Amino acid sequence: MVPAADANKVAQARRHNADAITLDLEDGVAGGNAHARDGVKDAIALSGRGAAEVFVCVNKSSLHADLEASVWPGVRGIMLPHVESAAEVTDASDIVARLERARGLDPGSLSFIVLLGSARGVWGMRAIITASARISQVGLDEGDLARDLGIDPAPEYDPFVYARGHLAVEATAAKVGAIGMAYPLSALPREMPEPDIHSLATKARNLGMKGVICPYASWVAPVNAAFTPTAELVAWNKRVREAFAAGVAAGTAAVPLDGKMIDVPVDEWAIVVLAMAEACAIRDAEKRAALSR
Amino acid sequence: MPVVTPRFIDHAWRRGCDFIVIDLEDSVPQHLKAHARSLVKDAIPKVSKGGAEAFTRINHDSVLADLEAIVWPGLKRVKYPKTEHAEEVRLLDSIITRLERERGIPPGTIEIDPGIETALGTANIFEIAGASPRVREFGASTGGYDYSRDLGVEMFVDFDQFVYAKGEAELAARTLGLGVRGAPFVANTTGSVSDGGRALLQAEAARQCGFHLGGGGLNPAVVESHNQGLTPGQDDVRDAHWVLEQHRRLIGTGETWIEVEGRVIDRYEAARARDTLEWAALCAERDRQKAEAVARTRAEMAKQDPAALK
Numbered sequence: 103m104v105p106a107a108d109a110n111k112v113a114q115a116r117r118h119n120a121d122a123i124t125l126d127l128e129d130g131v132a133g134g135n136a137h138a139r140d141g142v143k144d145a146i147a148l149s150g151r152g153a154a155e156v157f158v159c160v161n162k163s164s165l166h167a168d169l170e171a172s173v174w175p176g177v178r179g180i181m182l183p184h185v186e187s188a189a190e191v192t193d194a195s196d197i198v199a200r201l202e203r204a205r206g207l208d209p210g211s212l213s214f215i216v217l218l219g220s221a222r223g224v225w226g227m228r229a230i231i232t233a234s235a236r237i238s239q240v241g242l243d244e245g246d247l248a249r250d251l252g253i254d255p256a257p258e259y260d261p262f263v264y265a266r267g268h269l270a271v272e273a274t275a276a277k278v279g280a281i282g283m284a285y286p287l288s289a290l291p292r293e294m295p296e297p298d299i300h301s302l303a304t305k306a307r308n309l310g311m312k313g314v315i316c317p318y319a320s321w322v323a324p325v326n327a328a329f330t331p332t333a334e335l336v337a338w339n340k341r342v343r344e345a346f347a348a349g350v351a352a353g354t355a356a357v358p359l360d361g362k363m364i365d366v367p368v369d370e371w372a373i374v375v376l377a378m379a380e381a382c383a384i385r386d387a388e389k390r391a392a393l394s395r
Numbered sequence: 396m397p398v399v400t401p402r403f404i405d406h407a408w409r410r411g412c413d414f415i416v417i418d419l420e421d422s423v424p425q426h427l428k429a430h431a432r433s434l435v436k437d438a439i440p441k442v443s444k445g446g447a448e449a450f451t452r453i454n455h456d457s458v459l460a461d462l463e464a465i466v467w468p469g470l471k472r473v474k475y476p477k478t479e480h481a482e483e484v485r486l487l488d489s490i491i492t493r494l495e496r497e498r499g500i501p502p503g504t505i506e507i508d509p510g511i512e513t514a515l516g517t518a519n520i521f522e523i524a525g526a527s528p529r530v531r532e533f534g535a536s537t538g539g540y541d542y543s544r545d546l547g548v549e550m551f552v553d554f555d556q557f558v559y560a561k562g563e564a565e566l567a568a569r570t571l572g573l574g575v576r577g578a579p580f581v582a583n584t585t586g587s588v589s590d591g592g593r594a595l596l597q598a599e600a601a602r603q604c605g606f607h608l609g610g611g612g613l614n615p616a617v618v619e620s621h622n623q624g625l626t627p628g629q630d631d632v633r634d635a636h637w638v639l640e641q642h643r644r645l646i647g648t649g650e651t652w653i654e655v656e657g658r659v660i661d662r663y664e665a666a667r668a669r670d671t672l673e674w675a676a677l678c679a680e681r682d683r684q685k686a687e688a689v690a691r692t693r694a695e696m697a698k699q700d701p702a703a704l705k
Contacts, residue, residue, distance in 0.1 A: 355397065368544075
């Protein structure tokens, strides 16, 4: 996430090796909105010079104007914060569709990242995330959610176990990517040593999250590492595939390996992990090439 | 257990299980599915010889062929994997209803256990659990292989990845008045399926959270742990008697609660104590049934082939 109004940060954003850059018209640019909007078109072009996909986070209160300022060639999608109803999604989608037509973009090409920051949004999650085929990702804005619920989060006690579990399940069921960091950084984001960020991002992945919104550039490297299958995992999953194939050839699909039980879903997951490792390697190469250009 | 591995099926009755799941699904290689189906009818009486109930797990995508092969007298329950919609359960129900009629099985006796192993299954969980009167027991099982694959997570971490899904399952089951299985989080960071010590902790945790039923295990080494952990211990039984004794002191006093040795005894505590005693009696009865079945089977085997018993 980069404040769209901060020219310096926008100029630096593409050097941080993120898979996506979101230009934020929202928080932190209060009062400077009109100015920030004016600069978005150029900021999109600048951010897109690397290999990162570019998104713009718009304001709910100035949705029309922000979308008018943001839907340009080079933008991959829009982040919609504080969503509380399916109607908000379809309204935004209608505006974007009109702008796509008017500005020569492929119809339906822009995707939406939806953020939910209220009880109403969490409760209505299913209707919201199935409201438009544009929605590719959904996350909780836990800072907003804490304010909405009147919670002053303490790092020791995670107040959003239920909401985050609901998110992972509903998003997966709707074939939308759940995104988010693990607690407490999910609600109380701050800079921390890389191993801490890595460990919480790994936890997020193992709760069903498909990515993390990084409020600080320093999060990007450990988050990328956490979402890339390790060499150890790759080696293990290769062994899983071999052991499973040998088991099937010998007449059983339940195979013991290092005290674990390998059967169909374990083999299927091994296929996914190995494919993910390859996809990450390709993406990393793309990003390296773009950076050196 | 995979029905295609004869040594598992042949020895299963000796393990002291309350139920045995004859598997046609993920432990059976694709090219052996038809062969596997042909084995179930004989496997049902084999695995039941020690008093265990015989369950069969069928495949998600070959319901008709699988049910035709498994619905025979002696089958107690059909486990249906990766259930995602109530209609799937209703389809199973209608086919089982026909097969019960055709094969002289008392109508409505074969149960359906819809496994929830995907996010979509959880999203539709209440409708699924209530889709058929044949669903009598419901809830989380011990595995999580399919669910992990669906959510895209690595298993065997040191925090509870499925607390939400398990909570939804329990709420659905309790709301519908079904028998409820539960698996409170006990970390298994090695992924071992044969760790009896961990299995005991898991089963005890389940009992302490008010669950009476387990989902079974993947290795014979955990059977005794599950049986032991889900049976009220002597201390629990003694304590339950004590609670009821204290509660009786309230009779005629007009008081609704009494504090004894720092504990509050009221009708809720008394109800819990009665539940423990009932459950302990049911466990004892079940153990007796199993012991009888084993003795009967051994006697028959001794008659037929004394050498086979060793």
